[in-house]
Amino acid sequence: MNILVTAGPTREFMDPVRYLSNRSSGKMGYAVARQALARGHAVRLVSGPVTLPPPTGASVSRVTSAEEMLAATQEGLAWCQVLIMVAAVADWRPASISSSKLKKEGMPSMLPLERTPDILSRLAADKGSRCFVGFAAETDDAERHARAKLAAKQLDLIVMNDVSRADAGFEADTNQVSFFSADGAFQALPLMSKDEVADRIVAWVEAFPHDGL
Numbered sequence: 122m123n124i125l126v127t128a129g130p131t132r133e134f135m136d137p138v139r140y141l142s143n144r145s146s147g148k149m150g151y152a153v154a155r156q157a158l159a160r161g162h163a164v165r166l167v168s169g170p171v172t173l174p175p176p177t178g179a180s181v182s183r184v185t186s187a188e189e190m191l192a193a194t195q196e197g198l199a200w201c202q203v204l205i206m207v208a209a210v211a212d213w214r215p216a217s218i219s220s221s222k223l224k225k226e227g228m229p230s231m232l233p234l235e236r237t238p239d240i241l242s243r244l245a246a247d248k249g250s251r252c253f254v255g256f257a258a259e260t261d262d263a264e265r266h267a268r269a270k271l272a273a274k275q276l277d278l279i280v281m282n283d284v285s286r287a288d289a290g291f292e293a294d295t296n297q298v299s300f301f302s303a304d305g306a307f308q309a310l311p312l313m314s315k316d317e318v319a320d321r322i323v324a325w326v327e328a329f330p331h332d333g334l
């Protein structure tokens with residue numbers, strides 16, 4: 122299959138030196154790309170700014186902002202049968218970007234923000250028979266939020282991770298996730314390496330009914 126994976130954070134700049142972002146290291150998304158390749162799939166990886174080596178055999182597009190990630194993901198959609206959105210896309214960006222470094226003396230105490238595009242929601246209209254997998258990074262009432270995102274973003278599977286744990290979610294080499302699928306099935310996995318989590322996700326996708334494959 123052709124699998125499009127997103128990974129890492131996005132950065133939303135306010136001036137040439139400052140930005141809004143998050144703690145995503147790219148480890149989870151890169152593990153998904155590696156495991157998909159290891160299981161014989163073709164992989165395109167859309168990556169935010171991370172320091173990881175590119176997975177051998179993947180075609181990699183490097184992006185910085187949510188807007189750029191949307192464009193690269195939209196471009197890859199026609200090619201893929203499966204989209205796995207692991208990226209931690211910043212939900213907000215500064216309402217304007219200054220072309221020169223803002224002086225601290227002149228900085229407002231409140232920063233006007235605007236929403237970034239919701240990539241999964243924007244791609245939902247062109248989903249067709251593709252399989253869409255999202256992640257839910259949660260700290261509280263995780264199951265309710267994950268189920269709401271599964272429905273709102275028209276996903277086939279959402280992978281929920283509790284990012285308040287030190288050994289799961291952002292930056293860690295391990296993760297503890299649960300699968301919620303659109304058909305109502307639920308599966309809680311134990312703590313395992315991100316490579317093992319990635320392998321379970323790709324196996325789930327392989328078992329998903331794909332038109333004409």
Ligand code: PMT
Nearest residue numbers: 145146147148149209210239240241255256257258291292
């Ligand atoms: O990179 P690591 O350090 O290994 O950390 C892994 C991870 C914690 C980043 C990863 O496991 C994870 O949870 N990724 C999703 C983080 C996230 O943005 O979750 P969310 O609940 O805010 O978003 C839900 C889904 O919508 C995600 O699939 C996200 O990619 C997508 N989204 C979010 C915002 C946005 N503007 N557009 C989107 O498409």
